[in-house]
Amino acid sequence: EDQVTQSPEALRLQEGESSSLNCSYTVSGLRGLFWYRQDPGKGPEFLFTLYSAGEEKEKERLKATLTKKESFLHITAPKPEDSATYLCAVQAVEGGGSEKLVFGKGTKLTVNP
């Protein structure tokens, strides 16, 4: 069974204090790993897709990396507006082509000014 575990569950940072969020996964064959940002009461917003170990993607203060067993979302010099829940999801290579995503429970990030 495909599984995604995110840590920590919650993270409090001071503005400008860099840190990383972890997403570890077990999947029979990885087609893609996805990061989303979700604000309270809203739908998740797409951030990154990673396909193979060693791949990196960047967007403003965020950088996502991928290994064979985990992914990290690095946040450099965060600002209060980066406060949100960050979700990780994996898509497995499987028969039938359902293209389902399996999500982790998320990391709730709070950045204090």
Add this chain to the structure above:
Amino acid sequence: DGGITQSPKYLFRKEGQNVTLSCEQNLNHDAMYWYRQDPGQGLRLIYYSQIVNDFQKGDIAEGYSVSREKKESFPLTVTSAQKNPTAFYLCASRDRGHGGYTFGSGTRLTVV
């Protein structure tokens, strides 16, 4: 602007009632999905559809039903058989551009 529209934003259901959540997309995406989100839990897949007139059960389909008569529309009915329907419901479609999903803004369903 292209996107996914979910309505209503808030919905209240009495015990024993069936309710239908609307999901419409103008992105021309083939595959659509319904997820349920509860506090402290990840998104859980209810139903998905890869093409018009076809859909499959997800991990927690009991007490729910769907239809896919048009490419643009994928409504979800929460039936009286669903014993714990209070949750945040998210509709999504698969974006072939980035390979992941584009989500709607969600419907919060509460049983009163």
